[in-house]
Each structure stands twice: as structure tokens, then as C-alpha cells.
Amino acid sequence: MEIKNINVVKIGGNVIDDPTALYEFVRLFSNLEGPKILVHGGGKEATRLSKEMGIETTMIEGRRVTDRATLDIVTMTYAGLINKRIVAMLQAEGCNALGFSGADGNIIKATRRPAAPIDYGFVGDIDPKDVNDILIRILLEAGITPVICAICHDGNGTLLNCNADSVASAIAIGASRIAPTVLTYCFEKAGVLANVDDENSVIPLVTKENFKTLKDDGIIAKGMIPKLTNALDSASKGVKEVRICKAENLLNNTGTIIR
Amino acid sequence: MEIKNINVVKIGGNVIDDPTALYEFVRLFSNLEGPKILVHGGGKEATRLSKEMGIETTMIEGRRVTDRATLDIVTMTYAGLINKRIVAMLQAEGCNALGFSGADGNIIKATRRPAAPIDYGFVGDIDPKDVNDILIRILLEAGITPVICAICHDGNGTLLNCNADSVASAIAIGASRIAPTVLTYCFEKAGVLANVDDENSVIPLVTKENFKTLKDDGIIAKGMIPKLTNALDSASKGVKEVRICKAENLLNNTGTIIR
Numbered sequence: 453m454e455i456k457n458i459n460v461v462k463i464g465g466n467v468i469d470d471p472t473a474l475y476e477f478v479r480l481f482s483n484l485e486g487p488k489i490l491v492h493g494g495g496k497e498a499t500r501l502s503k504e505m506g507i508e509t510t511m512i513e514g515r516r517v518t519d520r521a522t523l524d525i526v527t528m529t530y531a532g533l534i535n536k537r538i539v540a541m542l543q544a545e546g547c548n549a550l551g552f553s554g555a556d557g558n559i560i561k562a563t564r565r566p567a568a569p570i571d572y573g574f575v576g577d578i579d580p581k582d583v584n585d586i587l588i589r590i591l592l593e594a595g596i597t598p599v600i601c602a603i604c605h606d607g608n609g610t611l612l613n614c615n616a617d618s619v620a621s622a623i624a625i626g627a628s629r630i631a632p633t634v635l636t637y638c639f640e641k642a643g644v645l646a647n648v649d650d651e652n653s654v655i656p657l658v659t660k661e662n663f664k665t666l667k668d669d670g671i672i673a674k675g676m677i678p679k680l681t682n683a684l685d686s687a688s689k690g691v692k693e694v695r696i697c698k699a700e701n702l703l704n705n706t707g708t709i710i711r
Numbered sequence: 712m713e714i715k716n717i718n719v720v721k722i723g724g725n726v727i728d729d730p731t732a733l734y735e736f737v738r739l740f741s742n743l744e745g746p747k748i749l750v751h752g753g754g755k756e757a758t759r760l761s762k763e764m765g766i767e768t769t770m771i772e773g774r775r776v777t778d779r780a781t782l783d784i785v786t787m788t789y790a791g792l793i794n795k796r797i798v799a800m801l802q803a804e805g806c807n808a809l810g811f812s813g814a815d816g817n818i819i820k821a822t823r824r825p826a827a828p829i830d831y832g833f834v835g836d837i838d839p840k841d842v843n844d845i846l847i848r849i850l851l852e853a854g855i856t857p858v859i860c861a862i863c864h865d866g867n868g869t870l871l872n873c874n875a876d877s878v879a880s881a882i883a884i885g886a887s888r889i890a891p892t893v894l895t896y897c898f899e900k901a902g903v904l905a906n907v908d909d910e911n912s913v914i915p916l917v918t919k920e921n922f923k924t925l926k927d928d929g930i931i932a933k934g935m936i937p938k939l940t941n942a943l944d945s946a947s948k949g950v951k952e953v954r955i956c957k958a959e960n961l962l963n964n965t966g967t968i969i970r
Binding site for chain 2: 489501503504506523526528529530531532533535537539540541543544548549550551552553556557558587590595596603605607608609610611695
């Protein structure tokens with residue numbers, strides 16, 4: 453199968469935590485035509501499991517501090533439970549999904565984050581150059597849909613907990629080396645909103661130019677800043693188009709475009 | 712890469728539960744030349760996790776009764792923690808491992824076991840015809856080593872807990888459709904022993920013919936009966952050679968041959 457274009461889609465915890473929303477999403481995703489890749493986040497399952505096992509969850513600036521016990525928990529939850537659930541659901545919809553951690557087929561190598569200024573433990577960062585596009589091409593040509601969680605490895609036997617938005621961005625940049633790639637971030641809002649309480653205030657286009665103004669004016673704040681930084685970074689590194697939208701709008705063209 | 716022969720190796724819980732033994736095994740396995748596939752069992756991690764989460768473990772005739780909560784536990788443990796640990800270790804040894812549940816790439820489909828006479832819950836049985844040898848060929852040709860756990864799917868979105876020996880047997884039969892295949896079961900003894908207390912009493916060859924006698928004489932008993940039944944079944948369905956040996960003897964030719 454010749455690859456003319458690739459869709460990379462990222463879903464987050466809000467969809468994963470809601471069985472009905474997840475099923476609806478899987479149904480839409482399986483209807484997306486052509487070669488495609490799904491990247492998924494974690495959801496609340498890891499925190500719930502940690503609690504049941506008496507392991508304390510520490511978050512710093514929205515990031516999970518990952519000691520050895522927590523690494524086991526997130527590996528079990530993201531690479532095991534959630535990944536296999538999604539893969540089995542996609543298979544039932546006729547989509548030939550194949551689940552991945554970054555270690556599998558060395559699809560993404562990560563680098564452990566330095567312990568200073570904040571020691572996040574077994575947490576990794578990704579360079580898009582370390583995405584294995586040779587393997588991705590083989591899989592897509594075979595009609596396979598990679599389903600990738602954010603557990604990566606350092607290549608020396610250690611697994612590392614990574615940020616799913618960054619994994620999606622790196623995968624999309626890697627996929628762009630194969631064919632023109634569109635990256636879609638699905639999240640809980642209709643797009644980047646000018647007024648966070650108004651779903652009708654979607655900002656249609658964010659560019660490097662207006663991003664600064666939107667930040668300075670306080671319209672884009674908090675969690676949207678790293679999300680848009682990731683998106684702009686992807687766009688500047690070869691991804692044809694980045695879109696942020698609601699999961700249920702995956703197949704229509706609503707939301708915010710980032711170029 | 713042209714595929715001239717394939718090695719399928721199965722390791723069980725005794726190796727998985729011992730970090731040193733697992734590391735040693737991974738090092739040996741990565742030195743096995745040519746296309747290869749690893750199938751792994753579960754170990755005690757699932758039982759330990761169930762206990763910590765207050766979920767009761769019920770075993771009937773050595774098989775785990777798998778209700779919904781237990782299915783989640785074994786999926787997390789086998790397809791998540793253990794599978795990714797092994798994959799990361801193999802990657803560090805320069806072996807391009809890629810982890811699988813049966814759902815991934817639909818590599819093995821299973822059928823849920825009937826609820827009578829014993830209701831094992833989400834437990835599946837495998838027909839070797841349901842092994843996806845087309846995908847296995849693509850992976851082996853690409854220099855990839857599949858690492859397969861015994862969590863399969865029914866193709867309709869449900870994961871099923873299967874027996875790892877049966878998965879190894881089915882995979883080896885499926886691989887035999889690609890190239891001559893040797894199946895090696897690694898376990899805690901030096902082979903099938905005539906005297907269970909004497910490691911020097913390895914029976915060199917078991918065939919359909921002497922199996923009956925060995926059973927009738929009580930030399931082969933208990934857990935060895937299903938293991939050898941699986942092995943003989945594989946041999947009768949196209950697997951070139953089946954061997955049962957100690958994990959540490961993987962690279963030498965000791966142990967019991969089943970033909």
C-alpha cells in the first residue's frame with residue numbers, strides 16, 4: 453500500500469476514563485480513512501491503582517513524579533490495561549491495531565530527564581529524531597494501525613514515563629518523514645477557546661505570530677500553553693497541519709488549526 | 712531477510728519471578744541466531760497484585776479463574792509490566808523485540824471456553840489456524856523479535872486469559888507455515904526426568920509411542936502430562952522439533968526432544 457498521507461491522533465484521559473466516550477471515539481477513529489496512528493494518555497486508572505496499593509501519588513506542575521513503584525504502576529496501566537483495551541476494541545471495529553510502548557520495536561527512544569532542578573524519577577523526554585520511522589513505514593504499509601502509549605525506554609533496559617502530548621508530537625514529526633502528516637489532539641473542549649466558558653468561542657487559527665499576543669493578553673493560559681507549544685513545535689518540524697478539537701469531532705473539520 | 716528457520720522459545724514463571732535468572736535468560740535468548748519468537752508466562756506478580764488489591768485468586772486444576780477484576784490484573788501484569796520489562800531488556804541487548812498480546816495485530820485469536828463443566832470466566836482456548844502467520848512473516852523479515860504474552864482476544868473486543876504453553880505451541884505451529892520451526896519450552900528442570908529428584912535422569916526422547924508407556928508406568932505425571940500433550944500436538948502439526956530444557960541450557964542441545 454502506497455502511503456500518501458498519515459493521520460496521527462492523540463486522546464487523553466478524559467476520553468479514556470469514560471467507557472462510553474472511549475467506545476464512541478474508537479468507532480470514529482476506526483472510520484478515519486488511510487494510514488493512521490493513535491497515541492493515548494493515561495487517565496485516572498494509574499492514580500486509582502496507586503491508591504489501592506498504598507503508593508502515594510506526587511504531582512509537580514501537573515507532572516507525575518515516577519519512582520520505581522510508580523513506574524511499575526504506569527507501565528501496567530498505560531502499556532497493559534488501557535493499551536490492550538483500546539487495541540481489542542479497535543480490532544472488533546475491523547481496524548488492525550497493534551499496541552506499542554516506546555520500547556517495542558524501539559519505536560521511540562527517550563532520554564531520562566536530569567534530576568535537577570526537579571527530580572521526576574523515571575521520566576523521559578523525546579527527541580523526534582529518535583522516532584523509528586522505518587518501522588512505522590513497514591507497519592503502515594502492512595495496513596497496521598500503531599496504538600502508542602507514553603511509556604518509552606532509554607535503550608539501556610530502563611522504561612521511562614513520558615508526556616503523551618510530546619509523544620504524539622514526536623510521532624507526527626517522525627511520520628512526516630514518510631508522508632504528509634496531520635496531527636489531531638482530541639481533548640475535552642471544542643478547540644482553543646477565546647473564552648474558556650464559551651464553547652462557541654473557538655479560535656480557528658493559532659500561528660507562531662498570534663500565539664505570543666494570545667499569551668500576552670492572557671487568552672491562552674495554564675495547560676494550553678505547553679499543548680500549543682507542542683503543536684507549534686510539530687508544525688515547525690514538518691507536520692503539515694495540527695488540529696485541536698473535541699474527540700467527538702474527530703471526523704469533521706472543526707476546532708483550532710495550528711500552523 | 713530470507714527466513715530459513717525459526718526458533719520459538721517459551722519461558723515460564725520460575726524465570727520471570729527471579730530477576731537474575733530473567734536477565735541471564737534474556738542474554739542467552741538474544742544470542743540465539745536467526746529469526747526468533749519469545750512466548751512468556753505470568754509468574755507470581757499477578758497473584759501478588761491481586762492480594763494487594765484484595766482480589767481473591769481462585770485456581771482450579773492449576774488454572775486461574777478469571778473474572779473481570781482478575782482479567783484486568785493479568786492484562787496489566789502480563790501484557791504490561793512483564794512484557795515491557797522483557798522487551799526493554801532485549802532491546803538493551805541489541806535484540807529488536809516487539810511485545811504482543813494476541814489482540815495486537817490480531818496475532819492470535821482465541822475462543823472463550825464454555826462455562827460448563829467449569830466456568831473459568833475470561834479464559835480462552837486457541838486453534839493454531841487462528842495464528843496470524845502473515846504478520847509474523849512481515850515482522851521476522853524486518854528483523855523483529857515478537858515477544859508474546861498469553862493474553863489473547865476473541866476478535867469482538869474481549870480479552871481472554873490463555874495458557875502460555877498452548878500459546879507457544881500454537882505460535883510454533885503457525886510459524887511452521889513460514890519455515891521449519893523449533894519450539895523450546897524452558898522450565899525449571901533439565902528436561903523430562905525419569906526420576907523427578909534426579910537431574911541426571913533426563914529422558915532424551917519422547918514420542919507418541921513411548922508417551923503412553925511413560926504415563927502408564929507413572930514416570931510422566933501431573934503437570935508434565937499437559938506440557939507433553941502440547942508438545943506432541945505441536946510435533947504432529949508441523950513443528951520440526953520440540954525441546955524441553957532448563958532456561959540456562961537454551962543454547963546447548965541438552966534436554967528432552969519430543970517428536
